[in-house]
Amino acid sequence: MSEQLLRYSLILPLPREQVFAFFADAVNLELITPPELNFRIITPQPIAMGAGTLIDYRLQLFGIPFGWRTAITAWSPPDSFVDEQLQGPYRQWIHRHTFREMPDGSTLIDDEVRYRLPFAPLGEMAHPLVRRQLERIFTYRQQKVTELLTVV
Numbered sequence: 001m002s003e004q005l006l007r008y009s010l011i012l013p014l015p016r017e018q019v020f021a022f023f024a025d026a027v028n029l030e031l032i033t034p035p036e037l038n039f040r041i042i043t044p045q046p047i048a049m050g051a052g053t054l055i056d057y058r059l060q061l062f063g064i065p066f067g068w069r070t071a072i073t074a075w076s077p078p079d080s081f082v083d084e085q086l087q088g089p090y091r092q093w094i095h096r097h098t099f100r101e102m103p104d105g106s107t108l109i110d111d112e113v114r115y116r117l118p119f120a121p122l123g124e125m126a127h128p129l130v131r132r133q134l135e136r137i138f139t140y141r142q143q144k145v146t147e148l149l150t151v152v
Helices: 016-024 027-031 122-149
Strands: 004-012 054-061 064-076 080-087 092-101 107-116
Touching: 004 122, 016 092, 016 107, 016 122, 027 122, 064 092, 107 122
Parallel strands: none
Antiparallel strands: 004 107, 054 064, 064 080, 080 092, 092 107
16 A cells, blocks of 8 residues: 555644643653553553653554554654554554744644555555544544643
């Protein structure tokens, strides 16, 4: 299957350092993942984030439990970081998180995921279903990030 691209952007009325710090704390990933995925970090915490950090998770997708291991392959606070799947359900998963300070002091968060499904060509038939699930996950994520970081 050819590489697929998923992009989401969100602007928060907060300084970039504060927003980056939220994403740099791996514990928050559990808070911004839809509950039906049963997402749990397995790696002992606290996790010192940086290039080379490995993080193991357990979750369910379409009712099937599996493990997922990612590596932080790029780390440039407070501008960006990249996590890549080493083991998991995708043939490829590269997630770039970018944080840009806007002129008004708010922060633009860009998520870019480059992914490939396994089991070509059969995996391609499942792509519409997988894409809808990913869009739902990232929509939920944006709502939770906004809710958690902009609490008055």
